[in-house]
Amino acid sequence: MHYHKKPDWLIKESRSTDEKHFINRRKILAGMGIATGLAALGGPAFSLPSQSPFSPRPGLNGNYANAGRAVTAESINSTYNNFYEFGSSKNIHQEAQALQSDPWTVTIDGMVDTPFQISVDDLISRIGVEERIYRHRCVEAWSMVVPWVGFPLAKLVEMAKPLSRAKYVQFQTFNNPEVASEQRASWYPWPYTEGLTMAEATNELSLMVVGAYGKVLHKQFGAPMRLHTPWKYGFKSIKSIDRITFTDRQPVGFWEGLQKKEYGFWANVNPAVDHRRWTQATERPLSGGDRIPTQLYNGYGDQVAGMYSGMADEIGDAFWR
Ligand SMILES: Nc1nc2c(c(=O)[nH]1)N[C@H]1C(S)=C(S)[C@@H](COP(=O)(O)O)O[C@H]1N2
Ligand SMILES: [Mo]
Secondary structure, eight states: OOOSSOOHHHHHHHHHHHHHHHHHHHHHHHHTTOOOOOOSOSSSSOOOOOOOOOOOOTTBOGGGSOOSSOOOOHHHHTTSOOOGGGOSSSOOHHHHTTOOOSSOEEEEEESBSSOEEEEHHHHHHHHOOEEEEEEEEOTTSEEEEEEEEEEEHHHHHHHHOBOTTOOEEEEEEOOOTTTOGGGGOTTSOSSOEEEEEHHHHTSTTOEEEEEETTEEOOGGGTSSOEEEOTTBOGGGSOOSEEEEEEESSOOOOHHHHHOTTTSOSOOBOOTTSOOSSSOSSEEEETTOSSOEEOOGGGGTHHHHGGGGTTHHHHHGGGGTO
C-alpha cells in the first residue's frame, strides 16, 4: 500500500513500539557513561528537547574534544538535513520520524569468515561507545560541527573477520518505499550505497555513529547507525545502514552511479578542486556568519594524507571528486 501522506494511526503505532526500544538503547548508552539527555519522544512530529549549552561528557575522547570551531546548535543541524530517501529538500526532519529505527538488524556479509546479522544494540554493548566532536563538510559547500556518539568502524571490521581478498567495504541503507516517500521515485538507484577501501575503513577517524548531542541518534541524522568520515565530502557518510559487505570490487556510490563526473569514489575534501556547481575553496557554516576557507582533507590531513600519497598524480582531478 502506498501512502502519500501517512495516516495518523500509522505514525502512532510505529512510535509506541519505537519508544520501548528507544528507551532500551538509551539505557545501554547511559550504562557506558554517555549522558543520554531527554530524547525527542514528545509527539508524532519531531520536537526538540529543551536546549542546554553544550558541555563535555564523560565518554568524550580527548583527541576529539575540540574541532577548532564552535559546535553547531542542535536545533540548526537537526532541521537542515540531506536524507534523499525522505525528499530532496533540507526540510525532511518531520517525515524522517516515520522511520522505524528500533529494533534494527545489520547484515554483515561478502568476503568474511562467516556472514552474520547483529542488532545495533548488540554492536553498541559489545564494542562500547565514545563521543567525538567532528567537522562535517558537504560538497554543496555548507559545513557543521557535531558532537557524535559512536565507535570506530575499525572495531566492527575486526569483528567481521574479513578475508584477505577483501579490499573494500560497501555500505547500504534500508529500502522501504512505504516509509520513505522518495524511494518511490524510480529514477534513483535505491538503496543508497557507499564504499571505502579497507585502509579507509580501518582508519582511526572512520566512525560508526549511533548518537549525537549526547542522545540516541535522531532519525533525520540517519538512525540508528550512520557512518561519518570527516575528511570526505558528506555524501560518503551514509545514513541508516542495514548492510555492510566486504568485497574485492570498488563499490559504486549512490551519487557516483548517478553522476560519475560530479561525485567520485574518493571524494576527499579539497579546496583546490571545484565541483561543477559549487566552489570548494570556501564553505558556509550552518551556524551562520561569514564563509570560511575550506581545508584540504577538511583539516584531518595528519591522520589520512598517508593513505593517498602519490595517488593524485596517478588519477588526476578525478581522484578528489
Ligand atoms: N542514506 C543516505 N545517507 C546520506 C544522505 C542521503 O541522502 N541518504 N545524504 C548524505 C549527504 S549529501 C550529507 S551532507 C550527509 C548529511 O548529514 P546530516 O543530514 O546528518 O547533516 O548525509 C549523507 N548521507
Ligand atoms: Mo552532502
